[in-house]
Amino acid sequence: MTPSETGLIEAADAAAKLAGERAAEAEEERRLSEDVIAALIEAGFARHFVPAGHGGYEATFTELRQALLTLGRSCASASWCALILATSGRMAAYLPPEGQAEVWRRGPDAAIAAALVPSGTAEAAPGGWRLSGEWNFLSAVDFSDWALLCVGVPGGPSFFAVPRDAFRVKKTWFNLGMRGTGSNSVVAQDVFVPHHRSVPWSTLLQGGSEHSDAICHQTPLAAVAGPLFATPALGSARAMLRAWTGTMLAKTEGSLPPPAQQTLARAGAELDAADLVTERALDMADLGGCTPETAARNARDASLAAELTRATANRLFESGGSQAQRDTSVLQRQWRDILTSTSHAALRFDLTSGMYAKTVGA
Structure with a gap:
């Protein structure tokens, strides 16, 4: 899909105007306002790399970059959260088909937050794993529908997709800058994650999806x-x-x-x-x-x-x-x-x- 077909760059202009107006508020509240997050979702950031089979755009990196630059000129935190929405969707596209179907069962605009650094524990269980622990720095997690949590397991780290009702958010984001990203922590306790909602870190690292031929997934x-x-x-x-x-x-x-x-x-x-x-x-x-x-x-x-x-x-x-x-x-x-x-x-x-x-x- 070409940039003109997605409309992300044009939509980013309107989202940037709102984000700029709310920048001071985001700084004070240490999270974006709900209307700014809604504007980012409506603009198409969450669906930017989602597989076409789930209603996404499978779009380009250059288009995303241009839209992020536009947002960054108004509010760096809004730009960062838009980046996380888009790239976390790309990460979820490497899940097995059944896992993708769960993540995007309500459409391609599911908000996903990802923890890139391995943490917590994962114990093997029939049909999947049981996760426990705390993961840090998940930008926009207060508004997320899913979290992708990285855990070290035998064979190397893997990402596990966990729905919003299976984890809680811990307020830990009290940093020098980028305060509006709301990059708080996720806490999970004995959460079952089936195999089809996990993907090895190495698969994302190599970028060779078994389920999509789109360039953004390869x-x-x-x-x-x-x-x-x-x-x-x-x-x-x-x-x-x-x-x-x-x-x-x-x-x-x-x-x-x-x-x-x-x-x-x-x-x-x-x-x-x-x-x-x-x-x-x-x-x-x-x-x-x-x-x-x-x-x-x-x-x-x-x-x-x-x-x-x-x-x-x-x-x-x-x-x-x-x-x-x-x-x-x-x-x-x-x-x-x-x-x-x-x-x-x-x-x-x-x-x-x-x-x-x-x-x-x-």
Whole structure:
């Protein structure tokens, strides 16, 4: 399906306007408002990668990226939650057919939150597993219909799809930035999960679905995770640069002094570079046939994009003076959001550089 057929990019504009209006509220409440989540669902983020057989779009990574950039310019937390809705749907598409049918029995817009780090325990039981434990950092989990929980089991970690009535949410999200994501914890106690609602982590990592030939379901995780995770921060940094420029022009009566001119030019160049490498990465992914070398390069480039974006945010914040440090400052919120989101494990250069070095024989 082409971008014009899904309408996600156009719908993201309306969702971004609402998210921007609610950004301060999301920051204070440490979660998005229900109307913003509803707008993200209505825009089509949850169904973006859902198999066509369940009413989804099986759409492109580049379209999602463009929509996330639009949201990020208004609210990084809304952009991040939209990213999680979309990519968690892609993860669920690797479940066996019977499991997919349960997750999307009410349609393709089921909201899914995923815990990527293994935690908890899973004991084998007749027909499946019994899960217990606590899982951290599930963005938008307060609004989720399902949770994908990662647990270490014999043979390697697996993801288990758990319905909303089988777990409880524990309020643990009290972080420096990205406060509106509501990335709280999930607690489950002796929850039975049948085999058809589980999928090995290695299957997602390799990206070779047995149930769908769509490119988005045949793409290795490393090829797309980093570029997508880098996108909300990039959108927020674009907005931060615009806000900083307006503030500086007001201070200097419309004429930036040379130091500010250099800051403006360098920030713009860094963000353009981050934009280009992430765009190329997802363009390559949408072509299909991603090799391990391509996946490793994409992950490497995403880490570089995150570093460039973070450097820009630091430079703008430092040059913003005392005004930028106020609690009410938009620059301060954007700076905190960018630092927090770019610290994600998928964007750590010490991890992605090792992956890349192995593909070139270093």
